Amino acid sequence: MTIRPTPFPAIEELAPYAPGLSIEEIRQRNNLTSVIKLASNENPLGVSPLAQNAINNNAASVFRYPRGGNPALAAALAKLHNVAPENIAIGNGSDEIIDLLIRIFASDSNAEILCFEPCFSIYPIQAAINGTKVVKIPLNPDFSFDLEGMLAAASPETRLVFITTPDNPSGYAPPLERVRSFAEALAKKAPGALLVIDEAYADFANDEKAVSLLANGIYPENTAFLRTFSKSYGLAGLRLGYAVLPSRLAGYYWRARLPFSVNLLVEAAGLAALEDGAFRETTLKTVREGRAYLAEQLTALGCRVWPSSANFLMFRLPENTLSAAEAHERLLKAGIIIRALKSYNLPEYLRVSVGNKRENRIFISELAKILASSPRKPAL
Ligand SMILES: *Cc1c(COP(=O)(O)O)cnc(C)c1O
Numbered sequence: 354m355t356i357r358p359t360p361f362p363a364i365e366e367l368a369p370y371a372p373g374l375s376i377e378e379i380r381q382r383n384n385l386t387s388v389i390k391l392a393s394n395e396n397p398l399g400v401s402p403l404a405q406n407a408i409n410n411n412a413a414s415v416f417r418y419p420r421g422g423n424p425a426l427a428a429a430l431a432k433l434h435n436v437a438p439e440n441i442a443i444g445n446g447s448d449e450i451i452d453l454l455i456r457i458f459a460s461d462s463n464a465e466i467l468c469f470e471p472c473f474s475i476y477p478i479q480a481a482i483n484g485t486k487v488v489k490i491p492l493n494p495d496f497s498f499d500l501e502g503m504l505a506a507a508s509p510e511t512r513l514v515f516i517t518t519p520d521n522p523s524g525y526a527p528p529l530e531r532v533r534s535f536a537e538a539l540a541k542k543a544p545g546a547l548l549v550i551d552e553a554y555a556d557f558a559n560d561e562k563a564v565s566l567l568a569n570g571i572y573p574e575n576t577a578f579l580r581t582f583s584k585s586y587g588l589a590g591l592r593l594g595y596a597v598l599p600s601r602l603a604g605y606y607w608r609a610r611l612p613f614s615v616n617l618l619v620e621a622a623g624l625a626a627l628e629d630g631a632f633r634e635t636t637l638k639t640v641r642e643g644r645a646y647l648a649e650q651l652t653a654l655g656c657r658v659w660p661s662s663a664n665f666l667m668f669r670l671p672e673n674t675l676s677a678a679e680a681h682e683r684l685l686k687a688g689i690i691i692r693a694l695k696s697y698n699l700p701e702y703l704r705v706s707v708g709n710k711r712e713n714r715i716f717i718s719e720l721a722k723i724l725a726s727s728p729r730k731p732a733l
Pocket of ligand 1: 394445446447448449473517521551553580581582583584589592593594
């Protein structure tokens with residue numbers, strides 16, 4: 354018997370998104386009592402207590418639909434970024450916003466999106482699901498941005514241009530002036546294109562204003578910024594992200610979004626997280642200090658570490674020792690989950706999220722043990 358329903362061809366070819374491994378998976382697989390997860394760039398301090406209270410306090414209200422358009426949250430975010438509420442789009446994680454921007458602006462048959470290679474995989478995956486052509490511009494060998502190459506690739510068919518700063522998985526942040534002149538040049542060359550600057554990690558930089566055009570408030574009209582509550586606000590499991598963008602474009606977004614994709618508890622928790630300045634300050638301090646500690650310790654172990662403005666570090670193991678895949682597997686056996694970057698086409702690279710002090714210390718000491726116990730391969 355033939356099964357008749359057939360997906361859109363792009364769906365058939367799609368490799369599913371490869372998320373970081375979960376704590377439960379690794380605990381069961383290796384029969385461990387405790388597992389440290391430094392794989393998905395989550396908040397090392399957990400959840401803001403104010404956000405937890407907000408969830409508890411609103412639990413009895415979940416029989417109600419949320420208000421359409423999340424107006425209270427939009428107002429709070431507008432105030433935070435010194436823009437009008439009409440410039441805010443809110444989504445079920447930035448992922449929903451990325452998906453909808455592609456569907457709204459890049460669905461016609463000629464449409465193309467531009468992104469770097471490698472990049473955050475959601476951009477090309479959601480484009481593929483939508484049947485949108487993806488033009489990938491290779492990063493420079495040092496993981497800096499070839500913005501000239503990206504500008505050269507822009508054409509009348511370019512609808513969206515994605516750049517991530519600080520970047521994932523490298524942590525690289527281009528100089529602000531370069532991003533600004535790129536945005537201006539793009540507006541001239543491809544006036545129909547929207548530049549989407551994903552600033553999911555911008556607040557972790559030692560100086561946010563040095564890496565974020567949004568924080569500086571100076572950028573051309575063709576720009577949308579993405580921010581998320583998944584990292585510094587500690588709400589990854591709830592799913593909450595937002596964009597700051599021109600009001601006309603935000604209007605299209607709200608028309609296209611499912612009316613209640615950001616639910617009542619999420620909105621309450623998001624509002625409370627914005628109020629919890631103390632939690633955020635401690636988070637940012639913990640990440641900046643932990644990042645410096647990990648960079649220093651990894652370097653001392655002979656690893657090559659890329660400079661990072663985000664809450665993670667990309668690194669390579671010393672030459673002539675075990676492979677990244679072997680080290681990753683041995684860390685898993687020791688109950689430590691980091692991110693192998695095979696899915697980014699970087700099989701010899703690893704990425705570790707900055708944890709709390711204890712987690713960082715245990716990760717370094719386990720990695721040191723693994724490196725010390727692995728016989729050196731003879732140099733070729
Ligand atoms: C983590 C991350 C996000 C956040 O996605 P959410 O859907 O908001 O959890 C966005 N962009 C990049 C590059 C990320 O790494």
